Structure formats: structure tokens, C-alpha cells
Amino acid sequence: MEIVTIFDNCLYAVKYDGETSDELERLFDEWSDVTILYEFFTSNKKDLTYYQLNIKSAIEETLKEAKEFRKRFIRLSNKKNPNLDSIFKNLDDLDVRVYELVKRKSKRKWLRIYAIRIDTNVYLITGGAIKLTHKMEERPHTALELTKLEKCRNYLIENGVFDIDSYREMLNE
């Protein structure tokens, strides 16, 4: 596992072993690749029923949303101290707590970028997905993202990127 810089001193992404790109680069590559999107929505056609969209429209919608998502990150890249806490929220929408190495997401429609909050406005992107179901556990590709989040969190703890006092406070809550 390798950690690469996205924005200096505040946003990082994981590059997994065997991958040619880090996770942020991979996500935006996949979200703009018509072949990949066609295969994805064909395999997950049933989940599109809820959105009342066919495969063609779902691809167009993804391309459009990915473009806006990309613009959001480009705007942040132009800021000196980007407010990343404002775009990454806890995985559980109802949970607003801030605790040590909390797992978070940034989203646009069904697009998700998953990250771990290391400190105030400091994040590590662990992956992302097109989430068409309510729970991440419901589909293998989103369940995999939960595993990646956990794996990366453990990696940070093992390497001392971890505030033991904050962790104790969280356990005592």
C-alpha cells in the first residue's frame, strides 16, 4: 500500500498494490469511461428500477455528476486551506460525531468517495463507488469499500497515525 499526495499537507489517497493509479485518479477514470459504466449498469440493472432510469440515461447521469464532482475537487485544489471537513461527512448520515480516524464519505447523487479523517481538514481517500442501494453491505462492490476503509484505518493505527488519547476518550464516551 502506498499513500500519495492529492493536495499538499491535507488530502491524500491510497494506491493499492498492483494498481496503476491511486484511488481518486482511478475513480474519475472509471466514472468517465463509457465501457466501464455500461458494464456496471448492465450488471446492476435491477438497482436502476428505483431511479426509473435505463442504462443509457444512467451513464449520462453518471458522466454529468462525475464532471460536477471533479469541478468541486478542482476548486478545492485552488484554495490555500481547503475546508475538507465540509465535503466529507460520516458514513452514517445520522451520525455527526467527530472521533479518531472516523470513516467518511463525499457524495454526489450515487457517486461516493470514501476517506478517513486523520485530523481537522486532513483526509486519506481509501476508495469510492457507485452506490445504488441503501446499505453498503447490500452489494459486493460497496461492501468491498467498507473492507478497504477498515484495512486503511488499521494501517494508519499500526503506523502511529493515531491519537491514543482521543481514542481513549472515544471508548469512555
Added chain:
Amino acid sequence: MNPKKLDNLKKLVSKNKSGWLEKAKWREENESWLDKSAKIAILIISEIEEQKKTKGMSQKKLAEKLDVSPQYINKLLKGQENLTLETISKIEDVLGISLIEIPSFTIEEVYTDIQLSHNAPLSKFNAQKVAGKSYDYTPGAFYVNESETTYKPTGS
């Protein structure tokens, strides 16, 4: 902020930078044609799928009919290829579909010194101002007989 924690993080960070920003800026600069290329790719990939059942169409078969490599078709279907009009036309012929449409041209004479509308039909005064001749200016007759010039009512 916890300095020790951030110091430990920095020890883990590779010297290799992400290629994300460079790609994102390139996509931003080329957004207009990339959008069109993606839409064309969606149409082609859907049509191949449609004709798979009826005509046995496939990406490989399309490549053969276009006399290009299957790798080129793979690239084209990603929706990030700057296609030429020649390529688009050949694909249209092979698949029997329309991928792009060019608007037809219409010729319209525009007179700026008078305003015509349903509410204010061509008056005798204005008609004579246009051509200096006597014309049919009854309500609804939005044309000048002798010059054959047609006046298009506005505001409809």
C-alpha cells in the same frame, strides 16, 4: 491538530504524486468534445448490444467492417476519442444509425426598421416604408405581392 500524528503520516507519504489533478484539468479544458465523444460512445455501445441479438454484431465485427483494429474500437467506446467526421460516417453506415445531426440551413430576410407581430399587423404605412409600393396590408396577409417577400409574424 496533533503534530506527532501528522509527522507519522508524512513518513508514510510517497514521493510519487497523484496524476489526478493533471487529468482533471485536461478533462476540463477538453470538456466540450469529450461530452460529445461520450454521447456517441453510448449510442454505439447500445446499438452493438441491440444488434447482437438480431445481426450478430459485436465490437470485433464492427472493427472488421470498419477495417480498424479491435483495440481502436475499445478506445473509441470509452468515450474519450476525438473522432473524425469520416470515422463517424463510416460507423453510421455500418450500424445504420445516426450519431450526429447537422442543422439544416434556412434563408430568412430580416428588416430591422419595422416590427411585425400578430398584435400589430403590417400597416399601410409600414408596408410602403419597406418597399415604397402599394401592397396587400389586410390583417393576416403578411406578405408583399409584387416582391414575393414573405414577412414572418413575430411573437407567435
